[in-house]
Amino acid sequence: PGAKYKDPKQPLNTRVDDLLRRMTLAEKIGQMSQIDQENATADVISNYFIGSVLRGGGNVPAADAPPEAWVKMVEGIQRAALSTRLGIPVMFGIDAVHGHGYVYKATVFPHNVGLGCTRDPELAKKIGAAVALEVRATGIPFIFAPCLAVCRDPRWGRCYESFSEDPKLVQQMASIISGFQGEIPTGGWRGAPFIASQHNVAACAKHYVGDGGTASGINENNTVATFHELLGIHMPPYYNAIIQGVSTIMVSYSSWNGIKMHANRFLVTDFLKNKLRFRGFVISDWLGLDRITSPEHADYPLSIKLGILAGIDMVMIPYQYVEFRDDLMTLVQNGTIPMSRIDDAVRRILRVKFTLGLFENPYADTSLVGELGKQEHRDLAREAVRRSLVLLKNGKPGEKPLLPLPKKAHGGSILVAGSHADDLGSQCGGWTIKWQGMTGNNLTAGTTILDGIKSAVVPGTDVVFSENPDAGLIQQNRGRFDYAIVVVGEHPYAETSGDNLNLTIPAPGPAIIQNVCGSIKCVVVLVSGRPLVVEPYIGIIDALVAAWLPGTEGKGISDVLFGDYGFTGKLSRTWFRSVDQLPMNVGDAHYDPLFPFGFGLETKPS
Numbered sequence: 274p275g276a277k278y279k280d281p282k283q284p285l286n287t288r289v290d291d292l293l294r295r296m297t298l299a300e301k302i303g304q305m306s307q308i309d310q311e312n313a314t315a316d317v318i319s320n321y322f323i324g325s326v327l328r329g330g331g332n333v334p335a336a337d338a339p340p341e342a343w344v345k346m347v348e349g350i351q352r353a354a355l356s357t358r359l360g361i362p363v364m365f366g367i368d369a370v371h372g373h374g375y376v377y378k379a380t381v382f383p384h385n386v387g388l389g390c391t392r393d394p395e396l397a398k399k400i401g402a403a404v405a406l407e408v409r410a411t412g413i414p415f416i417f418a419p420c421l422a423v424c425r426d427p428r429w430g431r432c433y434e435s436f437s438e439d440p441k442l443v444q445q446m447a448s449i450i451s452g453f454q455g456e457i458p459t460g461g462w463r464g465a466p467f468i469a470s471q472h473n474v475a476a477c478a479k480h481y482v483g484d485g486g487t488a489s490g491i492n493e494n495n496t497v498a499t500f501h502e503l504l505g506i507h508m509p510p511y512y513n514a515i516i517q518g519v520s521t522i523m524v525s526y527s528s529w530n531g532i533k534m535h536a537n538r539f540l541v542t543d544f545l546k547n548k549l550r551f552r553g554f555v556i557s558d559w560l561g562l563d564r565i566t567s568p569e570h571a572d573y574p575l576s577i578k579l580g581i582l583a584g585i586d587m588v589m590i591p592y593q594y595v596e597f598r599d600d601l602m603t604l605v606q607n608g609t610i611p612m613s614r615i616d617d618a619v620r621r622i623l624r625v626k627f628t629l630g631l632f633e634n635p636y637a638d639t640s641l642v643g644e645l646g647k648q649e650h651r652d653l654a655r656e657a658v659r660r661s662l663v664l665l666k667n668g669k670p671g672e673k674p675l676l677p678l679p680k681k682a683h684g685g686s687i688l689v690a691g692s693h694a695d696d697l698g699s700q701c702g703g704w705t706i707k708w709q710g711m712t713g714n715n716l717t718a719g720t721t722i723l724d725g726i727k728s729a730v731v732p733g734t735d736v737v738f739s740e741n742p743d744a745g746l747i748q749q750n751r752g753r754f755d756y757a758i759v760v761v762g763e764h765p766y767a768e769t770s771g772d773n774l775n776l777t778i779p780a781p782g783p784a785i786i787q788n789v790c791g792s793i794k795c796v797v798v799l800v801s802g803r804p805l806v807v808e809p810y811i812g813i814i815d816a817l818v819a820a821w822l823p824g825t826e827g828k829g830i831s832d833v834l835f836g837d838y839g840f841t842g843k844l845s846r847t848w849f850r851s852v853d854q855l856p857m858n859v860g861d862a863h864y865d866p867l868f869p870f871g872f873g874l875e876t877k878p879s
């Protein structure tokens with residue numbers, strides 16, 4: 274009869290044990306290797322027994338490739354893996370962190386900072402399930418999401434990837450994992466990876482642990498905290514992830530009290546694997562081992578020794594797969610790294626692959642291509658946009674509320690101004706088509722905020738759009754406009770490029786606010802990954818809406834501005850007065866925000 278590991282009727286552990294004992298050291302190290310797709314040729318995959326490939330910065334297939342092209346690319350990689358002696362399928366991973374953002378015409382959902390403002394775990398689950406279908410439409414079974422960072426300082430360039438500053442809210446929204454992977458049956462075996470079906474994907478809780486607590490929000494820096502603080506603030510979401518059967522956990526670049534997380538055996542092995550009983554696999558971040566030393570890659574054998582002995586199971590190498598294989602082989606052969614550690618890593622990786630059903634279904638289900646960007650998913654994203662918006666001001670003191678706006682302008686015209694009114698890329702933010710995101714309207718299929726406004730007003734109401742209107746012109750025409758909608762904010766960024774110590778609204782935002790709101794009743798819609806400095810302008814603004822990074826469904830904003838739906842969102846983060854106050858989080862002794870955590874005005878549907 275065929276080998277036991279190939280028999281789906283065999284118990285999982287039997288399959289794992291049967292396969293493991295057949296593997297050579299080179300094949301085991303191969304399974305622990307994740308390489309960037311740019312160097313994932315058939316020869317490399319088969320000669321190095323590569324276990325996983327990721328979509329890194331590359332651009333194959335093209336930025337406007339259809340799902341079929343993604344399926345074809347992943348299939349080629351898989352075919353090479355299945356041609357090896359043991360035919361262990363490869364696992365392709367991608368950052369689907371707010372929908373399948375890298376893929377042309379995918380539904381792009383609000384980034385996590387906005388989802389946190391909905392405070393709705395059930396919505397998070399629905400989004401996770403929709404994203405899983407869109408990812409599977411491209412033949413990919415593994416995503417590097419969700420980010421469970423508890424961002425404690427909005428100066429961090431990745432704060433928008435965090436659901437909240439409050440660990441309890443992050444724990445609630447971690448339910449997105451049950452959408453990605455499917456809902457674990459109650460009383461499911463805690464800690465073991467769970468994936469319900471071929472319409473689900475393996476998720477990755479990241480970045481373990483304390484990524485959102487670094488000094489001044491400096492990316493990849495040091496999180497100073499007692500163990501009690503670490504457990505109280507940054508660890509809780511991982512309990513929820515493990516209970517839901519999260520398949521993988523990614524280690525953070527950051528350090529805890531000066532110790533690199535990628536070299537932290539106490540937290541990765543003693544605590545996560547032994548105490549919390551996590552039984553999926555732990556993956557490094559990109560060049561995570563190399564960055565244990567400074568300069569990075571200064572002593573790769575040392576990096577590998579520290580990282581693997583800390584408990585890392587799969588290494589996102591992503592290019593040095595020859596050096597990694599050679600150095601790790603040597604470290605095992607000279608006894609520095611025991612074979613038992615290698616076997617633990619490979620056992621965990623195989624457990625996830627068997628649980629994913631990869632051995633039975635190594636290739637895409639091409640009947641799913643229609644799931645990509647499906648209208649039903651766009652409608653769900655539009656609902657998420659509506660519920661993520663936070664109304665911070667609605668009418669000046671003693672004046673009646675400005676929102677909801679009338680769809681019919683009695684003076685005949687409304688003015689829409691600002692750099693972010695008609696910029697799909699900026700409303701999506703980072704991790705969209707490109708790692709750093711893009712500006713402009715040609716990156717993918719979606720609806721800008723301006724599009725939404727135009728489709729919301731009644732015929733006869735003239736929408737005048739001027740990205741950066743001249744102050745004089747506004748003065749001359751001020752009587753012409755019933756009100757103005759000013760849409761400004763941040764341009765896309767990701768990771769370190771988003772680190773920012775002043776958090777001012779980028780120019781020409783402030784000038785546009787002053788020019789327009791100084792003359793016309795205005796609602797300012799802020800498109801940003803985090804709270805920004807608004808106190809200097811709050812007096813001249815009639816209404817202020819935090820829209821975060823809403824994604825492709827811009828109509829979600831006009832739905833609420835014009836009263837088809839009421840504002841319900843509540844701040845997932847404290848809105849500071851000045852950056853001098855940072856870090857400042859709900860529960861702090863000295864807490865003097867402009868708008869507190871949980872704040873949000875409400876309106877009724879009109």
Ligand SMILES: OC[C@@H]1[C@@H](O)[C@H](O)[C@@H](O)c2nc(-c3ccccc3)cn21
Nearest residue numbers: 327328329330368417479558559768
């Ligand atoms: O995209 C894979 C992972 C992603 O999942 C992690 O959340 C993130 O920390 C990350 N940074 C890089 C990356 C950083 C610098 C240069 C090139 C790539 C790669 N990655």
